[in-house]
Amino acid sequence: MKSERTDGMLTDRVYERDGYISEFSARVLECNKYDKGYGLILDLTAFFPEGGGQQPDKGEIDGQEVTDVQIVDGQIIHYVANEVEVGKEVACSIDFRLRLYRMQQHGAEHLICGLIHKKYGYENSGFHMSDQEVVFDVSGPLTKEQIKEIEAEANEVVAMNVPIYASFPTEEEARNTNYRSKLDTYENIRLVTIEGFDVCACCAPQVSSSAQLGCIKIIDAFPHRGGTRMTLLAGISAYEDYEQIADNNQGIRELVSAKRYETYDKTKELSDKCQKLLEENVRLKKEMTDIIFEKYKKILDEKKDEDFSPLLIFTESLDNVQLRNLINNCTERYDGLVAGFIGNDMDGYRYIIGASKNCHIDIEGVTGLKELAANLAKNLSGRGGGNDDMIQGSLQTSEKEIREFFK
Ligand SMILES: [Zn+2]
Numbered sequence: 001m002k003s004e005r006t007d008g009m010l011t012d013r014v015y016e017r018d019g020y021i022s023e024f025s026a027r028v029l030e031c032n033k034y035d036k037g038y039g040l041i042l043d044l045t046a047f048f049p050e051g052g053g054q055q056p057d058k059g060e061i062d063g064q065e066v067t068d069v070q071i072v073d074g075q076i077i078h079y080v081a082n083e084v085e086v087g088k089e090v091a092c093s094i095d096f097r098l099r100l101y102r103m104q105q106h107g108a109e110h111l112i113c114g115l116i117h118k119k120y121g122y123e124n125s126g127f128h129m130s131d132q133e134v135v136f137d138v139s140g141p142l143t144k145e146q147i148k149e150i151e152a153e154a155n156e157v158v159a160m161n162v163p164i165y166a167s168f169p170t171e172e173e174a175r176n177t178n179y180r181s182k183l184d185t186y187e188n189i190r191l192v193t194i195e196g197f198d199v200c201a202c203c204a205p206q207v208s209s210s211a212q213l214g215c216i217k218i219i220d221a222f223p224h225r226g227g228t229r230m231t232l233l234a235g236i237s238a239y240e241d242y243e244q245i246a247d248n249n250q251g252i253r254e255l256v257s258a259k260r261y262e263t264y265d266k267t268k269e270l271s272d273k274c275q276k277l278l279e280e281n282v283r284l285k286k287e288m289t290d291i292i293f294e295k296y297k298k299i300l301d302e303k304k305d306e307d308f309s310p311l312l313i314f315t316e317s318l319d320n321v322q323l324r325n326l327i328n329n330c331t332e333r334y335d336g337l338v339a340g341f342i343g344n345d346m347d348g349y350r351y352i353i354g355a356s357k358n359c360h361i362d363i364e365g366v367t368g369l370k371e372l373a374a375n376l377a378k379n380l381s382g383r384g385g386g387n388d389d390m391i392q393g394s395l396q397t398s399e400k401e402i403r404e405f406f407k
Helices: 096-120 144-160 171-175 236-256 263-302 320-331 369-379 399-406
Strands: 023-034 037-042 059-061 064-066 068-072 075-080 089-094 124-129 134-138 164-167 191-194 198-201 216-224 227-234 311-315 338-344 348-354 382-386 390-395
Touching (some): 023 075, 096 134, 096 144, 096 198, 236 263, 263 311, 369 382
Antiparallel strands (some): 059 064, 059 089, 124 134, 164 191, 338 348, 348 390
16 A cells, blocks of 8 residues: 655655565666666665665665665655666665664664653754664753663563554644654654654654564763763664673673673772882882982992993883983983993893983994994994984894993
8 A cells, every 4th residue: 555645756665664675576667867877766665765864775676786765856766877678677675684774773763762752852853873873862961860761661662562653644634643853844744653652753664563673772872962962772783782792891801800790890990909000110110210320320439530431221120211310310420321221132122322411432433322323223233313412212132232332
């Protein structure tokens, strides 16, 4: 049964009555050339044309890929690459997995918005469905607890398996019906009813009972322009999301030895511990730097006046900042090179080398620090640079080779 509507559309929109028709045959009424290929008008179609924040269906007509479906001048145009003979009976199929995904997300959004409308009187003020999720807005604020409550109610409605159906009221009936998304006109309205919970004007295909929506989960919500913006997953995509979250949780459980529902508490405990350790580490490194400085201060104090041989400092535990401070402290009291190396023979070394203003660079053929950096690069597989007070870089070599170089 075709709905008795007077909008002049040549095509019977079967997707409006039954969202589960994915294979059908239709007659080609028109085939016109457009910039993006040939546009077919069929006597009936299950292809949903783009509209209301939802992308068009994908699929095939007469063995050709349907690249787009749009309403142009009141007619549904199916775009394909090659011309098809007018009058031909063509086999059509839509990508049903995509259809099911969209019906689940879209219907779940109706249910959530319907429940919010009933309870708080808010209107739906935005809708966008991507390939991952549905993002939608309602016109008033909601707390976290209120959203959780609505989500739980929606999942109860799913379990109650109430019918979902479309109807096509006359202008008079539409005028006297209470439904969401009232448009400017009451003509040619299509209403989607979730029995007992929501009635909303809508043009998209829908599942035929609430159980077919599957699990409904709001994964994000935040205040937006005086209202609330939410992101929702339903059915198969909620399941896929659950699977990923569960895998993730399992991974964390193994890492932190936590029970199923205790991963947050355990991770929080570990994170607090880690923070304390980090603070302790900073304090210990500071103390260590002081102790190390005392050691090198003593070495410098014992040097003979005419001895300007490079002071070499090897460490695995200082970081860049600490080593730089140590080198600064040393160059303040010594007019020879002060060279610090962090690392080991296996992983290589990061180096920082400092010199005082009157530094005696006691290395053959080297007069300045920049020149020294180039020399290190050449002789000890290194890279690095800097200025005349300090150079830094890395070396892929051994402690022995480094000591040899500075001899
Ligand atoms: Zn809708």
